[in-house]
Amino acid sequence: MPVHTQGGEPRRPPFHAEAARRLREALGMTPAHVAYGIRAAFGIPVPPATVASWERGESTPTEAELTALAGALWCAPGDLLGAPGTLREYRLALGLAPADLALRIGMDRAAYERLEAGGAWRGSDRQAAALAEVLALPLPALVRFTGRDGHLTELLTSAATTRWQAYVRPVGQVVPLSRQQLRSVLQELHGAYQATMAATLNWGGSDSAEESGRAGRAFLDGILAEFWARAGEPRP
Known part of the structure; x- marks a missing residue:
């Protein structure tokens, strides 16, 4: 379709x-x-x-x-093809028809076609793993195609702005990276965010708090891409 x-x-x-x-x-x-x-x-x-x-x-x-x-x-x-950016483009790169891919990941064809057309992911963890294996998906693409980008962004935002240690396990449930790597990346994100806030506050002047808020929001707006880069998984 x-x-x-x-x-x-x-x-x-x-x-x-x-x-x-x-x-x-x-x-x-x-x-x-x-x-x-x-x-x-x-x-x-x-x-x-x-x-x-x-x-x-x-x-x-x-x-x-x-x-x-x-x-x-x-x-x-x-x-x-150029570098694939959508689920359909990853499939096309391998020359697979929608029905063939749906069969290989154990998903109803109509359900897969809805997903490719922009629908929400309704599959299981087993189907997600099969999708990643068949299409050789990078981890950031898998998270995006299975609709977990938003949840991951919320977790990363909380980790950067509060106690990062409390978010190692929740983030690990979304992103299958080692606990040691997650601890390192979340600690780096937390430190980078706090340093950004502190740097703008130290400028002094009546506008420093406002500037700090803007800098903090800008950092958080790009936190997902920052996470993937620090994890060694550049976001496509």
Whole structure:
């Protein structure tokens, strides 16, 4: 089931035009050869001019066309995509159909398609682990796709602004990192937040408290990205 924009048009995959051109040229093929391969193997009538348009970045293939193009170029769909940022893009990079992925993680197809279209995660921990394994998801992506970003942000905010020690276990229930690593990262976040607040208060003047509040809010607004960076898991 395609994801649609507000205008009703199917959202195209994040196509890497330059990669497509390089792969075609490395095989000694012309756009006409590629178009023929797509039509012969996949039954999709794509004119050579369309293939050339994809390579110039003037248009992008649909999901079905992307899979066919990868087949014609003897590569994986992921070789024709930019860095994945959505659940659908991670799936496309592996050339999996929604039904295939749903089957592999033990989820109803309709439930998975709702998730990919922006619905809330309704799966189990076992299904979440299977999703991460099948798609090779980075930890930040898994937390985001399973809808735990907001809860994690709340825990991190409390850890930075109060006693961080009390939040090692709750954060560990959301993020499967070692207790030692979590203690270290939460202590660093707490120290960084307190240092930010103290630095602005030490500026002196009647506006120092207001400046401190702004600096503190700015730090907390970015606390999730800061957590992933300090944990060695850059957020996608």
